[in-house]
Amino acid sequence: MMPDLGKYAGAVLSSYGLSLIALALLVGLSLLKSASVRKQLDAAEKRREKHG
Amino acid sequence: MASIWQYANPQKFMQSTTAVLPYLAVLTVAALATGLIWGFFFTPDDYKQGSTVKIIYLHVPAALMAINAWFMMLVASLIWFVRRHHVSALAAKAAAPIGMTMTLIALITGALWGQPMWGTYWAWDPRLTTFLILFLFYLGYIALWAAIESPDIAADLTSVLCMVGSVFALLSRYAVNFWNQGLHQGASLSLDKEENVADVFYLPLLVCIAGFVLLFITLVLLRTRTEIRARRLQALIARERMA
Amino acid sequence: MIALFTRDLALAIRAGGGFGLGLAFFLIVTVLVPFGVGPESGILSTIAPGILWIGALLSCLLSLDRIFALDFEDGSLDLLATAPIPLEGVVLMKAAAHWVATVLPLVLVSPVLGLLLNLEPAGYSWLVISLALGTPALSMIGTFGAALTVGLKRGGLLLSLLVLPLYVPTLIFGAETVKRGADGLATGTPTLMLAGITLGTLALLPFAAAAAIRVNLR
Amino acid sequence: MIALFTRDLALAIRAGGGFGLGLAFFLIVTVLVPFGVGPESGILSTIAPGILWIGALLSCLLSLDRIFALDFEDGSLDLLATAPIPLEGVVLMKAAAHWVATVLPLVLVSPVLGLLLNLEPAGYSWLVISLALGTPALSMIGTFGAALTVGLKRGGLLLSLLVLPLYVPTLIFGAETVKRGADGLATGTPTLMLAGITLGTLALLPFAAAAAIRVNLR
Amino acid sequence: MDLSVTNLSCARGGLPVLEGVSFTLSPGKALLLRGPNGIGKTTLLRTLAGLQPALDGTVSVPAESIAYAAHADGLKATLTVTENLRFWARVFGTDGVQNALDAFNLNDLADRMAQNLSAGQKRRLGLARLLVTGRPIWVLDEPTVSLDVASVALFGDAVKAHLAGGGMALIATHIDLGFDAEVLDVTQFKAAPQRLDDFDEAFA
Amino acid sequence: MDLSVTNLSCARGGLPVLEGVSFTLSPGKALLLRGPNGIGKTTLLRTLAGLQPALDGTVSVPAESIAYAAHADGLKATLTVTENLRFWARVFGTDGVQNALDAFNLNDLADRMAQNLSAGQKRRLGLARLLVTGRPIWVLDEPTVSLDVASVALFGDAVKAHLAGGGMALIATHIDLGFDAEVLDVTQFKAAPQRLDDFDEAFA
Numbered sequence A: 001m002m003p004d005l006g007k008y009a010g011a012v013l014s015s016y017g018l019s020l021i022a023l024a025l026l027v028g029l030s031l032l033k034s035a036s037v038r039k040q041l042d043a044a045e046k047r048r049e050k051h052g
Numbered sequence B: 001m002a003s004i005w006q007y008a009n010p011q012k013f014m015q016s017t018t019a020v021l022p023y024l025a026v027l028t029v030a031a032l033a034t035g036l037i038w039g040f041f042f043t044p045d046d047y048k049q050g051s052t053v054k055i056i057y058l059h060v061p062a063a064l065m066a067i068n069a070w071f072m073m074l075v076a077s078l079i080w081f082v083r084r085h086h087v088s089a090l091a092a093k094a095a096a097p098i099g100m101t102m103t104l105i106a107l108i109t110g111a112l113w114g115q116p117m118w119g120t121y122w123a124w125d126p127r128l129t130t131f132l133i134l135f136l137f138y139l140g141y142i143a144l145w146a147a148i149e150s151p152d153i154a155a156d157l158t159s160v161l162c163m164v165g166s167v168f169a170l171l172s173r174y175a176v177n178f179w180n181q182g183l184h185q186g187a188s189l190s191l192d193k194e195e196n197v198a199d200v201f202y203l204p205l206l207v208c209i210a211g212f213v214l215l216f217i218t219l220v221l222l223r224t225r226t227e228i229r230a231r232r233l234q235a236l237i238a239r240e241r242m243a
Numbered sequence C, D: 001m002i003a004l005f006t007r008d009l010a011l012a013i014r015a016g017g018g019f020g021l022g023l024a025f026f027l028i029v030t031v032l033v034p035f036g037v038g039p040e041s042g043i044l045s046t047i048a049p050g051i052l053w054i055g056a057l058l059s060c061l062l063s064l065d066r067i068f069a070l071d072f073e074d075g076s077l078d079l080l081a082t083a084p085i086p087l088e089g090v091v092l093m094k095a096a097a098h099w100v101a102t103v104l105p106l107v108l109v110s111p112v113l114g115l116l117l118n119l120e121p122a123g124y125s126w127l128v129i130s131l132a133l134g135t136p137a138l139s140m141i142g143t144f145g146a147a148l149t150v151g152l153k154r155g156g157l158l159l160s161l162l163v164l165p166l167y168v169p170t171l172i173f174g175a176e177t178v179k180r181g182a183d184g185l186a187t188g189t190p191t192l193m194l195a196g197i198t199l200g201t202l203a204l205l206p207f208a209a210a211a212a213i214r215v216n217l218r
Numbered sequence E, F: 001m002d003l004s005v006t007n008l009s010c011a012r013g014g015l016p017v018l019e020g021v022s023f024t025l026s027p028g029k030a031l032l033l034r035g036p037n038g039i040g041k042t043t044l045l046r047t048l049a050g051l052q053p054a055l056d057g058t059v060s061v062p063a064e065s066i067a068y069a070a071h072a073d074g075l076k077a078t079l080t081v082t083e084n085l086r087f088w089a090r091v092f093g094t095d096g097v098q099n100a101l102d103a104f105n106l107n108d109l110a111d112r113m114a115q116n117l118s119a120g121q122k123r124r125l126g127l128a129r130l131l132v133t134g135r136p137i138w139v140l141d142e143p144t145v146s147l148d149v150a151s152v153a154l155f156g157d158a159v160k161a162h163l164a165g166g167g168m169a170l171i172a173t174h175i176d177l178g179f180d181a182e183v184l185d186v187t188q189f190k191a192a193p194q195r196l197d198d199f200d201e202a203f204a
C-alpha cells in the first residue's frame, strides 16, 4: 500500500528517513540519559541513607 | 489558587511531571503517528509539486518548533534572570538540543525539497539563511553550557547569551531580508487559507504540528527531569567528597 | 577610566602584539584569497568588498581573547571590579582600547589591500567609511563575548563560535555598503543600519558584558 | 609513542574542545563568506574551492597553539624531552593527534559546506581527496610553528603570522586540485604536488620542530 | 565606623565552605585569620571584598571601603613600577604614588619594568598598591609570601601606620607577620556537610 | 656507576649563574642542594637533566639515566590518576603503576580525575610518576611543597627504598625532608659578575 511517489520518491523518502532518524536519536538519547542519571541518583541516595 | 511559581520548586515539578508525563507521551505518539501516516499515505499529490508536498508534514512543524523552542528558551532565561527559579534555567538547557534537532530537520527537509523545486539543495534565501544562523545560535548556546563547570554560573551566562542572541537573531533576520529577496514561499498558514494550502493538505498538517508541539513539550519535561536529577546527583557526590 | 584606556593602549604597543599582529593577519588573509580563488581580476573585484570585510572581522576576532584574559590571570580584573569605577565603564574602555589598538590600523590600511583585490575605484571611500562605522560594533560585541568566556580555560575557539553569529548583521550591512559604493549605487540604507548597530551595541552591550564579568568573577 | 597519540586524542575529546570547535569555526567561516560576498550562486560556486580550502586552513591554524602550549605549561614537555622516546617522534605524534582530532572532522564535513557554497557536483570528490592529501602537511607545518613559539606568552597570533606563508604552497595546489576537478579538468599535477608536499614535510619538519623545542626548553 | 560581620556564610564552587562567621573590627585594629589550607580563608576575604555574593548574613560596611590584595598582584609585566602604581592611583582617584614608593623602598626600582623584578620585589609592589587606594579597610590574603625579613618589617610598618591613621586590616596568613594583633581561627566556622535530606537542598 | 659533576657552569637568561660546580654522588646515596632563592638550584638541576646545555664542565652520566621532577607535575587535569601514571609508564616502557599507587597511597584516588585532587594529592601523584620511570638517578626540585607530614614520610620511605635498590637522588629543597643526607650549599659556586673588560665577553 506504499503510495506512488513518482520521480520525487528519493527526495520524499530521504526526507522522512533522515527526519525520523534525527527524531529517534533525540528521543533515544534523552531516554538513555534519563535512565542512566536516574540509576546513578538512586545509587547515590542509597549510599546517603546508609551512611547518613 | 496557588501561585503558578510553585511549579518552579524542583520537588513539586518532579511530582507533577511524574503524573502527566505518561499521558503526554501517549498523546504525542498518537498525534505524530496519525499526522505522519495520514500525510504520507492518504493525501494526494499536488498538481505542481507532485509527491514532494508530503515533505511539508515534517518541514513546517519542525520549522515552527525550531523558532518556538528558542522563544521558550528566551522566556525561561528571563524567568531565571529575574526570579532565579532553577527549574526554568534547567528547562532552557533541556530545550536547546531539541530546538537544534528541529532546526536541523527543517534544514534537511528543506534542502531535499529544494533540489526538485528550485533545482538546488541550497540557496541563500532569507528564510533558509535565518535558519542557518539560528542553528549557529543553538550550537553556541549548547557549547557555552557545556564549557562552564559551575551550574549557576552557566545558567547566568547562557541566559545573558540567549537574551542578547535573540536581539541579534531578529536583527539578522532583517539584514538577511535586505540582502536577498529569495525564493521561499511566504507564510501559507494565514487566515485566508483559500489561496494557500488546500484542506486535504491542511488538516493532516495541523495534526502534525500538534504532534510536534506535544513532542517538544514531552521531551522538555523529560530532559528537565533528567537535568534536575543530575543536579541533585552532583550535589550528593560533592557531599561524599567532602565527608 | 581614561587611565584604563591609556594603560591598555600602552600595553598593546609594548607587548608588540596589539598593533602589528592583527594588521599582519588581515594582510595575510587578504593575500591568501587570490592564492585560493585564483588571480582573475574580474572575480576578485566582485568579491573584494566581502573579502575585505571578512578579513577585518577575522583579524578582530582573533585578538578578542586578549581583551580580558590577561587581566583575569594576573588579578587586575578582580581589582578593577572592586575599584570605584563602574564595571560598565571598564568594559566600554576595554572595547575602545581594543578598537584603537587592533581595528583602527586595519581600517587605515584597508585601501591598500583593496588595491590587491582590484576593488573598483568608487569603492575605496566607502570601504573606509563602512569599516570606520561598523568595526566599533565588532569590538563591542567581541568584548561582550570575551566577558562571557573570561573564566574558561582555552575559551578562544568557543569565543569565536559565540561571537560569529552576532557579527552577521554588521558584516552584511558593511559589505553591502562597499558593494553598492563600488557599483555606484545609493548606500544610504546600509550605512544608516551600520551606524544604528554600532550605536545600539555601544549603548546596550556594556551592561550585558559587565553582568557577565560579575558572574564570572564569582 | 602510541601512548602519546592516544593520550592526546583522549585529552582532545575530554576537553570537549578539540573535536567540536575547530569544526564549528570551519562551518562559520564558510557561512560568513556568502554574507560578505553576496548570495549569487554563480560567484559562490566559482570561489567555493578556494574558500573551502582557506576555511580549513584557518580552522587548522586556530587550534595550533594548543599543540604544545598546554604541555609546556604543566611541565609535560620537559618530561617528554627527557623521556626515552626521540623528540622527533613526539613531534610527529603531536601532529598526528592534531590532524585526527581537529582536521579530520573538517575533511569529513567539507562536502556539506561545499553544498552551502554551491560547489560544482564534480568537485566534491576532489575536495575530499585534496583535503585528505594536503591537510597533514598543514598539521605538520603548524606543529613546527607551534614548536617555534612554544615558550612565548600569547604566541598565538605570532604563530599564525609565521605559519601562514608556509601554508601558501599547500593552499595553492589544494585549491587548484578542487577547481580543476570541479571544472572537469585533469587534476594530476596539483594532486601529485600536494602529496609531495605532505610527504616532504612529514619527512623533514619533525627534525626542525624537535630542534626548536630543544632550544625553547633551554 | 566598625566593620562588623554577622552570621556570614560563603560558598566556593557551589558548596558552602564557612557558616555563621561573626566578628567585629574597630578602627585602628588588625585581625589575623588563621586556619588550615582549604578551610575557606580566601573565600571569606573575597566575599567581604564584594567579589562574590554571600549565601547569608551581613557585612556592615560597603565593599567600596575595602581594598583587597590577593596572591595575584594585578601587575603588568611590561609597565614600570611607577606606571603600575600611577595607573591604580588614577583608577582610585588618589595621588600617593611617591608615598607608596617610599614606604616599600621601591625608589631604586621605580623605572624597572615589573617583569624584571624578583618575586619579592613584585610582592612589595603589589603591597604598595594598597597605599594608593586610599581605602580604610585592607583585606589581605597571604601578604608576606616570598618576602625576606627586611621586607616583612617594611610591611609591618606600613600596616602599623595605616592602623595609626584609623584604618583597619584583615589578614589571612600562615606565617608570622612581625606585629601583634587579635587572631581569629576560622576552623570553628567550617560548614557542616549539607545533609541533603530534602530534595531541594541541592538547589541553593 | 657514580654521578660525578666536574667544574660545571650553567646560565639562565643568558647570564652565568653558577660556576665550577663539582661533586660526586655514589649509588645508594642522596645529596641535598641548599642555597637562598635565586641562587641557581633550579638552573643546575635542569642542566643535569639535559634540558639546557652547560656552559662548561662535564657530567659523567647520560641524561637518559636521570628522572627529573619539578614544580610542574606534568599532570593532565582531565585524565584519571591511573591514566596519568599509565601514560608515563608506557612512555618509559615500564609497568610499575600499581607499585607507584601503593607507594604514595593513591589507591583510593585511582579513578579520580587529576583536576579533582587537592594540591597535596596532586603532588603525590607527581612523585609517584618517578617510580614508573625506572631510572636510577632522581633529580628533584622542591619535592615536598604542599605535602602534609604523613605524605612527607611516604616520600621519605620512597626515597629510602630507591636508594636501597642502588639508586641515587639529588634534591633541591628549603625545608626538612625527614631523612638524613649529605648537604651541598651551592652559594659557594655563585658566578662572579662578568667584568666585560673585553668587548667580546658579552657574547658568551
Ligand code: HEM
Binding pocket: B056, B059, B060, B063, B064, B106, B107, B108, B109, B110, B111, B112, B113, B114, B115, B117, B118, B127, B128, B129, B131, B132, B184, B185, B186, B187, B188, B189
Ligand atoms: C533548507 C531549506 C529551508 C528552510 C530552512 C526552510 C524554512 C522554513 C520555515 C522556517 C518555514 C515556516 C515559516 C512559517 O510558517 O512562517 C517554512 C515553511 C515552508 N516551507 Fe520551507 N524552508 C526550506 C526549504 C523549502 C523548500 C525547498 C520548499 C519547497 C519548495 C519549502 C516549502 C515550504 C512551505 C510550503 C512552507 C509552508 C509555508 C508556511 O506555512 O509558511 N521550504 N520553511
Ligand SMILES: Nc1ncnc2c1ncn2[C@@H]1O[C@H](COP(=O)(O)OP(=O)(O)OP(=O)(O)O)[C@@H](O)[C@H]1O
Binding pocket: E012, E013, E014, E017, E035, E036, E037, E038, E039, E040, E041, E042, E043, E044
Ligand atoms: N574553583 C573551585 N571549585 C571548587 N572548589 C574549590 C574551588 N576553589 C577552591 N575550592 C575549595 O574550596 C575550599 C576553600 O578554598 P579557599 O581557597 O577559600 O581555602 P583557603 O583557606 O584560602 O586555603 P589556603 O590556606 O590554601 O589559601 C577548599 O576546600 C577548596 O578545595
Ligand SMILES: Nc1ncnc2c1ncn2[C@@H]1O[C@H](COP(=O)(O)OP(=O)(O)OP(=O)(O)O)[C@@H](O)[C@H]1O
Binding pocket: E118, F012, F013, F014, F017, F035, F036, F037, F038, F039, F040, F041, F042, F043, F044
Ligand atoms: N627567564 C629568566 N630570565 C632571566 N633570568 C632568570 C630567568 N629565570 C630565572 N632567572 C634568574 O636566574 C637566577 C637563578 O634562578 P633559579 O631558578 O635557578 O634559582 P633557584 O636557586 O632555583 O631559586 P629558588 O630557590 O627560588 O627556586 C635567579 O637570579 C633569577 O633571577
Ligand SMILES: [Mg+2]
Binding pocket: E041, E042, E043, E141
Ligand atoms: Mg587562600
Ligand SMILES: [Mg+2]
Binding pocket: F041, F042, F043, F141
Ligand atoms: Mg628553584
